């Protein structure tokens with residue numbers, strides 16, 4: 001998992017509420033053998049028409065948001081199924097941070113497992129960032145996880161909360177595997193002693 | 202003296218790498234079995250993070266869920282998504298240095314059949330696989346359970362699993378099994394008695410004379426369905442039958458290793474006075490050949506019974522029964538023996554072993570499958586198939602009118618070409634009778650191989666004892 005320390009990038013506005021995982025990545029893309037490569041189908045049904053052509057009005061199809069790294073969204077983002085394909089698709093597109101008034105629980109946790117920072121802010125703050133995001137590529141946001149702040153394009157600063165343990169994992173790029181690998185000495189020691197005890201294994 | 206331990210306690214304790222204050226443990230994993238459906242993203246994750254497989258020599262891979270079971274599969278798999286999944290497994294196994302049994306290798310088969318067959322499965326081990334029926338391997342006194350894709354990746358990368366200990370449950374089956382009653386009837390009857398959530402949060406240890414009396418094949422059938430009873434895993438303490446089964450298998454210990462392993466295996470039993478959180482005792486004499494009538498494995502009755510009515514049940518189960526009877530197209534009060542079937546499926550990791558096929562052959566020898574019935578036998582592995590051919594079993598089955606297939610999961614689940622059509626009714630030796638499990642709209646009755654053989658001859662659910 002990639003570390004998340006600070007992120008400076010364009011924020012795409014998505015004021016919809018209840019964006020569900022089926023919108024984020026429709027079920028026909030779950031048969032894949034990969035977790036990479038889903039970015040092109042992120043928001044597939046909102047992004048392309050029936051013939052597969054881009055819908056120009058959709059936010060991520062607009063030139064100024066094609067490289068967005070942050071999404072500013074409405075409440076209850078990520079509701080629906082538990083598919084880990086949703087954060088996989090966001091990540092593959094290049095989104096590393098989602099800011100919303102609230103998130104669905106499983107999606108919220110899945111984000112952390114995949115190096116994405118979901119930030120919960122009060123509606124007024126989200127509204128402010130949404131307005132900034134509407135200004136397009138000139139309005140970059142800087143998310144500083146260490147200091148738990150978001151810097152707006154005009155210098156204003158917004159503080160946010162994050163679980164201490166999850167923060168630690170993101171800052172160091174540690175997923176479950178990363179955490180377990182921190183105990184690699186213990187695993188090595190166990191294996192060595194175990195090999196003596198049960199040499200046939 | 203330390204306090205008495207259960208078999209589960211002993212295996213667990215021997216594998217704890219570290220334990221956190223809240224009881225979460227890092228558990229060392231001895232064997233990791235991998236199949237094509239739940240592993241692609243795990244390997245992809247390793248690749249993206251630049252991580253190797255920590256212990257490729259403790260890992261084995263085989264395609265089973267997606268593979269067709271017709272002989273023309275040597276020419277490749279038609280369905281594109283299935284083919285890509287199988288090819289991905291082969292490529293991943295090669296890239297990460299994992300032993301792989303390809304579709305055209307005689308050792309290929311259902312992952313839970315080939316683990317024991319190749320001697321990968323041994324007493325006292327921790328065994329995982331991205332598949333819930335990993336419980337099967339508990340028949341050898343190994344702690345074996347299913348895991349999800351992110352855990353598959355975790356085990357590949359670290360050879361450990363983050364786990365909390367389950368509770369201990371003892372299921373004792375006393376006395377001797379009556380004639381015509383098999384391991385499948387025991388395991389289904391236990392689920393009937395406890396419900397599909399009865400074992401939740403527990404690891405079940407099966408014991409008692411009736412369990413000791415089972416062959417290794419029978420014990421695998423028993424433990425296979427621990428998961429349908431809601432348990433995390435099932436266990437049977439190893440004994441002489443276990444050792445005899447393993448001796449000489451390709452990946453079993455040999456020479457002085459064998460002696461050392463055997464000495465250890467002999468310590469794997471629950472100590473006298475060990476504490477269980479739950480206990481259940483069944484009298485083998487009271488177990489009859491059973492069959493399921495609904496869409497949950499707990500919907501099970503002796504073959505002599507009648508289809509129940511929703512009113513026979515309480516609470517939420519009442520609606521569930523009404524729904525499942527409608528799905529199954531069954532009327533309350535009908536004798537189970539009057540239910541006509543279209544299809545017989547003999548196979549799966551529950552009942553696709555040589556002993557199962559011998560049992561079917563014994564019953565159908567010199568007889569014919571009922572006219573118009575589709576009956577198929579799908580050996581659990583290429584080696585089971587080969588052995589059945591050598592023993593003349595294949596000939597008996599074929600002349601009785603059974604299709605003789607190549608190894609795979611086949612009609613156990615609707616993920617390969619072997620499927621039920623909507624409304625078709627199947628007597629099946631597999632383990633799940635959920636809606637759509639064997640094909641959209643398909644109707645499944647779970648039963649033993651002997652009972653499936655009887656049904657094949659009469660074209661309806663039949664008491665094998667009366668044949």
Ligand code: SF4
Nearest residue numbers: 334549550610613614
């Ligand atoms: S035979 Fe059925 S239950 Fe067993 S592994 Fe295959 S699909 Fe799963």
